[in-house]
Amino acid sequence: MSIYDIETASTFGALHGDNLADGSPLDSWTLRTMARSSNLLSSHGEPMLSAVFDSDLSNGDETSGGLLGFGCLHWFQILPGPMTVPKKPGTNSLELCVNVAITGSGGAGVDEIEIQVGTIATGGILERPSVSMPNVVSCVSDGSNAWQTFTLSGIPADPGPFERITIAIRGKLSNPPTLANVGTYGSPNTGTVEAFWHVSESVCNLYNSLATWNTGPGVSTLADGGHAIRVVDSNGVEMLTPRTIIETGRDFGSGSTRYLYAYPGLDFPLQTRELRNQTFEIVELPKWRFASIQLWTEDRT
Structure with a gap:
């Protein structure tokens, strides 16, 4: 299930209420349909964690409610963690969606940060992961200094009823790097x-x-x-x-x-x-x- 998909009865169909009248017998078709519906419901993803912050790009770090900083070259957590978060049992992968503005000096290089999601299944945050790993996403600035959306799907998760989530980022030097002022x-x-x-x-x-x-x-x-x-x-x-x-x-x-x-x-x-x-x-x-x-x-x- 994508973050942007909308499920409706008109898409997937629904049982008529008369088929489920109290005390009435259920035919085999209704029983099979109810079982399929239960399996479908249990297999569908759902929201797990949502955090929002001050989105006025003109505000400085003294403004309450903002989450901003610079891209240190080592992994560091941007949310207190690991956080124990309940989830639907049986689901074993996650999707990340972030809205982030990545800014630089306006030099010739491209500004970039990496985001890593640590879970029980990944063993938490790894100090030397590769961007090819399923829990790491590279976020490259388009040079506009405006908001951009980045997503990452297929993040390994434990199939149990909860996860321990850690979200960390690190910066990458632009190529070529920009010298200090x-x-x-x-x-x-x-x-x-x-x-x-x-x-x-x-x-x-x-x-x-x-x-x-x-x-x-x-x-x-x-x-x-x-x-x-x-x-x-x-x-x-x-x-x-x-x-x-x-x-x-x-x-x-x-x-x-x-x-x-x-x-x-x-x-x-x-x-x-x-x-x-x-x-x-x-x-x-x-x-x-x-x-x-x-x-x-x-x-x-």
């Missing part, structure tokens, strides 16, 4: 890696002696503006997966403008030696805003 966030937006330290599994640290990156509060920073760090070699090949900037200027409390902290940490501590003297780029992440998120159970086939 130095007038807004400080400079530089590209340069040579002097040091790129492994702080922990969750944090790494880029240092540039000439940097004058903004530090809060009261000014726009690369962290709250939605940016990532790329490191490329002389051929433009990425040396590591881009890292999402999470803090600026906190040189262990000194407030220096020469440090950027990003998530996650390096792949291994000694990777810092491979990154030195390579080229770093500070690039923009796609921004998103949801108007609605809906899940339906699909017809059982």
Whole structure:
């Protein structure tokens, strides 16, 4: 059953009330029809989850009721979860429908986010899924910065009477990526890696002696503006997966403008030696805003 299908008795037919009079015998045709109707009803999908949010694109993140942010490069939940949601027993697949606006800087690249739906059947949210997996959908901006609708069908679900739903998203860098605005966030937006330290599994640290990156509060920073760090070699090949900037200027409390902290940490501590003297780029992440998120159970086939 599609989200947009409408079922009516005129389409599927209905039994006349006289056939079901109290105390009257039922012929075999009526019994078979009632059984078929029951099976048909039990196999049809139904609404499962619906969440709506402020849809005024001119409102900022200070407006109550909005669901908006920027596309961090790691999976993160956009609704509290996992949520235990009742469903019709026997149905074993879901359909997702979202209304989302994906905006960027207006550069040459295409802005994109990915949405992943975690269920009992999928084992929850996977950190390294592929867009070819049945529970992941790629949402590519058409460049209008307006609302777009994306759907995904065939999401695996447990056949039992409830599901545990998790919805997460991550951003993808545009190709080519857009460099950060130095007038807004400080400079530089590209340069040579002097040091790129492994702080922990969750944090790494880029240092540039000439940097004058903004530090809060009261000014726009690369962290709250939605940016990532790329490191490329002389051929433009990425040396590591881009890292999402999470803090600026906190040189262990000194407030220096020469440090950027990003998530996650390096792949291994000694990777810092491979990154030195390579080229770093500070690039923009796609921004998103949801108007609605809906899940339906699909017809059982």
